[in-house]
Amino acid sequence: MNADNQGPDAGFPKEGRIPVDDFEEYTFRAPRPGFFAGDLPKNPLPCPQFELERIKKKAIQNSNADDSPRSRIFTLPVEILCAIFIQLDICSLLTLARLDFSPPDALHLLQILQDWHVFAKIAAFPKLLAVASALECRHWTIGTIFDVIQDERCVMCGYFGDILDLMTPERRCFRCFIHDDIIRMQSLESISKLQKCSEDSIEQPEEQRSTLLKMLEENIPVIRLIEGNYGGDGDGIARSRHQMFDMIALKTKFPTEFREPEDNWSVRSRLQYATSIRAPFYDMETLSYKEGYFCRACAAQGWTHRSPSSSRTYSMCVDEVHEKAPTWGLPYRRYSREGMKNHVNQYGGVFKIEWSIGEHRNWKMEDKEMRYIHGADFERWVCDEPRTLRLIWPLLVRLRNKQTELPEGATFVSKWYQVRDTNPVFNKEKW
Ligand SMILES: [Zn+2]
Ligand SMILES: [Zn+2]
Numbered sequence: 001m002n003a004d005n006q007g008p009d010a011g012f013p014k015e016g017r018i019p020v021d022d023f024e025e026y027t028f029r030a031p032r033p034g035f036f037a038g039d040l041p042k043n044p045l046p047c048p049q050f051e052l053e054r055i056k057k058k059a060i061q062n063s064n065a066d067d068s069p070r071s072r073i074f075t076l077p078v079e080i081l082c083a084i085f086i087q088l089d090i091c092s093l094l095t096l097a098r099l100d101f102s103p104p105d106a107l108h109l110l111q112i113l114q115d116w117h118v119f120a121k122i123a124a125f126p127k128l129l130a131v132a133s134a135l136e137c138r139h140w141t142i143g144t145i146f147d148v149i150q151d152e153r154c155v156m157c158g159y160f161g162d163i164l165d166l167m168t169p170e171r172r173c174f175r176c177f178i179h180d181d182i183i184r185m186q187s188l189e190s191i192s193k194l195q196k197c198s199e200d201s202i203e204q205p206e207e208q209r210s211t212l213l214k215m216l217e218e219n220i221p222v223i224r225l226i227e228g229n230y231g232g233d234g235d236g237i238a239r240s241r242h243q244m245f246d247m248i249a250l251k252t253k254f255p256t257e258f259r260e261p262e263d264n265w266s267v268r269s270r271l272q273y274a275t276s277i278r279a280p281f282y283d284m285e286t287l288s289y290k291e292g293y294f295c296r297a298c299a300a301q302g303w304t305h306r307s308p309s310s311s312r313t314y315s316m317c318v319d320e321v322h323e324k325a326p327t328w329g330l331p332y333r334r335y336s337r338e339g340m341k342n343h344v345n346q347y348g349g350v351f352k353i354e355w356s357i358g359e360h361r362n363w364k365m366e367d368k369e370m371r372y373i374h375g376a377d378f379e380r381w382v383c384d385e386p387r388t389l390r391l392i393w394p395l396l397v398r399l400r401n402k403q404t405e406l407p408e409g410a411t412f413v414s415k416w417y418q419v420r421d422t423n424p425v426f427n428k429e430k431w
Helices: 048-062 078-085 090-098 103-115 117-124 128-134 142-150 174-179 188-194 205-219 247-253 265-274 337-347 393-400
Strands: 018-020 163-165 170-172 185-187 222-224 228-230 236-238 243-246 276-278 281-283 288-290 325-327 350-355 369-374 380-382
Touching: 048 090, 048 103, 048 128, 078 103, 078 117, 090 103, 090 128, 090 142, 103 117, 117 128, 117 142, 128 142, 170 174, 185 188, 188 205, 188 243, 205 247, 228 265, 236 265, 243 247, 265 276
Parallel strands: none
Antiparallel strands: 018 350, 163 170, 163 276, 185 243, 222 243, 228 236, 281 288, 325 380, 350 369
């Protein structure tokens, strides 16, 4: 135990600790602030699941009357067909399902998709089919996205990655997502301005543009942005559907041909949200997708702690945000069920204690509060600034204290940013 981190001032009483073994009690759910692709109802997305059902119904209606010849592809065994499908991208597979096959073939194809565990997992992943087909993601296969949704880890830090970038595709955790300062994508216009030696070209500007477009489309991933509001507070607006190109792939493939793009934080932050969706993990206990859990012990940090050398309290999310707070895990980290088990193994089981600020230094407060702590001592002091969470801190406190519960996968609405201590109005739309 480090005397700077623990002790009579910053530590918790050893007596009167009540162990909490109930997973539902020491965790809570809270949505992420911000608008990701497909989050706002005013930007309706196509619904491939619904469309597939419609195709199936139509095929069933026509199946008796139809005697058109069977397509040769469907004489192949199901295993071979699935081995082909896994190499396709989502758009191509959906296009295949929309083709005008004879009713028996259409039914056969839809039955294969319905029974195929890979497609079933992808179709059940919230918003994935709809957003991937709206963004026109054609550069990764069904097999790749299946691996990404199965592997719940953030590609940058290894914790649960609850945000899925559909350009790459990769999972990232919220912390890595909001602290990411890499420019990941650009529009064609931004790239063409950066192209070196374009003034030496004998091509006209329009020709240069189409040459560049062709070269980019053939070589690096591209998506087509969905119009709408994006970003931490929804003020990033994509006014038109336009192509965005993967700058990481561009730099890797053509390391010397393009200048570094100019940094524009607001555009960058908005675009990250516009190509990402909120990503749950597959919970083997409930056999369904879950958005993840916050730790109540860790989330309580920051407002009842104080410095070992003074009587000041520290908060992660109000005015003293630049101060350091002692920590086990980050207060705003979201865990999968497995990740929470590892977290408890690392920092010790969770205990409930009665905690009074008045017992320390000159602080006088009669009321005691219940709070949750880990069994292990603090490991370190962190300084972090989750700006987007600061805006909704009162709501997070209510969720942490289980005074409010939100539907699984609920999205934030902008009104929440103005809500202080009243009941938040929330969007009941699921996923
Ligand atoms: Zn991470
Ligand atoms: Zn914790």
